[in-house]
Amino acid sequence: MPKILIIEDEAAIRRVLKKIISEENETYEVEEAEDGLKGIEMISKSDFDLVLCDIKMPKMDGVEVLEKVKSLKPEIPIVMISGHGDLDTAVNTMRLGAFDYISKPPDLNRLLNTVRNALDRKELVVENKLLKKKVSKKYDMIGESEGITHIKNMIEKVAPTDARVLITGPNGTGKELVAHWLHEKSDRTKAPMVEVNCAAIPSELIESELFGHVKGSFTGANKDRAGKFEAANGGTIFLDEIGDMSLSAQAKVLRALQENKISRVGSDKDIKVNVRVIAATNKDLQKEIAEGKFREDLYHRLAVILINVPALNNRREDIPLLIQFFAEQIAQEHGTTAKTFSASAIKLLQEYDWTGNIRELRNVVERLIILGEKEVSELDVKLFASK
């Protein structure tokens, strides 16, 4: 639902603009501000997809508003509204980053065309940002062991469905990587995957973090805020370390999963959300259930599909490939050429006890690249790989 803000000191013009825009498309949500200061306050508190802003206003003029919004939220397109005397300024604002300008009194067709174009551009900018983020991260999943091949097959099958997935396995085995690919290979890939590390958020804050809150609902809640479920709308929410979530938060998550709706802390208004849930844990949830620390009903809601990522010690045949992959990745990060590892160095690393899993292997490879010889030898491994 595109949100549009009109900043205009003349109430009559505000009213006309609002009427034209909201009648054009009932999904447009139009809000008003009677001066620049109020407008900036609203923009910093809430997300708008488009701002229409008058040039001549008391307190803060349109050019100042434009500059402020550009530094605050550069992705929001701004259309300036110019009166008789300030057409030149309007043209100049385009150089300062305004999307376009319209003249008073507003011409219906020109206004609506500009609004549509500006909203389209906003969507493109946001999509582009997401794409850039995706390619800048390296998400290759390396390995040819039975364990990894099975996981890759599961991802291909499960990703395009909306089924909830519970990913289990020890720390550093690649659970987050699996979640990433489940999202990436789904139809939700254009929308965000929002990650929540349930273990890192204090239990009294988790509810507001997940579901948002309204102003005044608790000390410190000085403005309305959307939670992660709303942020992930249309996409995926990844609840990492779900085994560490408090029982009261588990109850709230259960409701969100059962009813596909949430309500912000302090509000009784239901908000419908369309979010796919993927969860991960390194805990044995059956044991947690038996001890009364995890809700069984939530477990069954989450674990429609179970993916267990095996420990590195149980797929040692992947170690040579992983070493080579990390050597190249690290060289790229350091801006150097990749070092090679001698066969005996690789063999020795393959026999290590990798309780810290892939994360630990990567750290060791990085250390060996920094400290070892041009070709990392068995001796280098003996000298530098110790934990």
Ligand SMILES: Nc1ncnc2c1ncn2[C@@H]1O[C@H](COP(=O)(O)OP(=O)(O)OP(=O)(O)O)[C@@H](O)[C@H]1O
């Ligand atoms: N099969 C793989 N191929 C290449 N890199 C991998 C693979 N599995 C994991 N990694 C890398 O190892 C690191 C740890 O993986 P990840 O964060 O996904 O593990 P995790 O199981 O989610 O860990 P934790 O439980 O501690 O959150 C990441 O840098 C990830 O990119």
